[in-house]
Amino acid sequence: MSTAPGSVQSIDRTLSILETLSAAPLGLSLSDLAAATDLHISTAHRLVNVLAEHGYALKDPSSGKYRLTLRTFEIGSRVSSVWNLLSSAKPQLDELAAVSQEAVHLVERDGHGIVYLYKAEPFQQLVRMDSHVGLRNPMYCTGVGKSILALLPPKAVKEIWETEAHPVFSPHTIVDFSDMQKELDRIRSRGYAIDDEEHEPGVRCIAAAIRNWAGAPVAAISISAPVSRMDAQAMERLLPRLLETSVQISRMMGFSD
């Protein structure tokens, strides 16, 4: 582990510990943590205890394992954009879920990916979908992601495309750049995106971008359903609602036309 110039070794290592712990739902023993982060056990001990002193981690008294506390949740929930979006969008999304009787997602763009900020589900309609608040996904294979890509400058799209891999999740996943460009053209002309089982087999969704005061596509919303329910008629019925909601939220973010 060589520290990049301008970086700080102890912080690199501590963030590595933080991330390792966040991926371990059951917690980790000190030795496991040291092994997973490739640190000397003495160093791992010191660093995880610094996190503990600051309330970010603790040694679970019953299991003896280290795990993260809600301090990280607290800090993460305070990120300003989460605030802005959720406070203005939540009621609209709940209503959209209620009238469509399908799962509705709100995601925000973050760097080259999207992060799920909110999921509104209708009662009883339990669809197996592995989306959840806090999840990060790439843009190229999701409806929400593509709806955002379609409104980004071509240079940005290219940069994003070139700096990441494009795993195939299904036969429908778009992995060719010129195919993606055509798809983004379609999305621009239609005003919405369709994810036709490109990420999760069996799930189809329609998505629309949310734009801020500067017109930048900072977020997106979607309605997801099993392909059996999300057929042509369903899409025709749901699209006006989806677009209406996305426009409303965009307006609340300061976007005008």
Place this chain on the structure above:
Amino acid sequence: MSTAPGSVQSIDRTLSILETLSAAPLGLSLSDLAAATDLHISTAHRLVNVLAEHGYALKDPSSGKYRLTLRTFEIGSRVSSVWNLLSSAKPQLDELAAVSQEAVHLVERDGHGIVYLYKAEPFQQLVRMDSHVGLRNPMYCTGVGKSILALLPPKAVKEIWETEAHPVFSPHTIVDFSDMQKELDRIRSRGYAIDDEEHEPGVRCIAAAIRNWAGAPVAAISISAPVSRMDAQAMERLLPRLLETSVQISRMMGFSD
């Protein structure tokens, strides 16, 4: 700024930067950040850039200010207890909000306080309440907090009481320890807690604890409403629902009787 023995200066400072940024919705310039954290500007620059390299912060291109990214949200959302509780409790809480037509909260105990994990609101019922997901509150002045305190060992209650201050939020706030002990007795015998404008004037709520497999009160749920709506009859009507839901969730956490 003297580093406590066993601690690591650069991490102390970086976490201080993280926390400062999380409290600044509009972001902070480098000099403001340095001033707020009492760091040399050169040091602040180096440390915030380490956070940026790891994707936790960024320098907003439009404003030139540093702010947190969704990386912190992503890490925070992965805390295992959030997972466990949310996945089992969410549908129940949504239903409770729907049948009661009032705001429902789920909180988890974290150290000496509670953190809001979920808020379910009925349509249209917009009550001014400054609760939100991620918020941390003390236990002594909230219904959820008191319902948890009531099931903790007396030693733990005493320890929590003695290590924190007890600001008065309203004439009803309980700030005397023996008063609190009587109140916790009442809560134990009734099986639920009432927050009668002890934290937010004008808001009354009923709360019940959620217990895990070991019987420990790890979380709590509540129904909140303006005092005008949350009168004796309303409480009589809502209590069975609240208790039923808390028992259901406790069962899903592995608690039996």
Place this chain on the structure above:
DNA sequence: AACAAAAATATCACATTATGAAAATTTAGA
């Protein structure tokens, strides 16, 4: 536009600080 002032970023010699080997202690297993 040109200038001045302020803010942000990069450099680097140095002393402070984090490091990890080793010892001491605690916990778990036989």
Place this chain on the structure above:
DNA sequence: TCTAAATTTTCATAATGTGATATTTTTGTT
């Protein structure tokens, strides 16, 4: 109870982070 493993503490040492200074960039003013 004893043994082995895991955790925690200690401490000498060198590597690492620090902050003064220099450079560059940005911002505001005439």
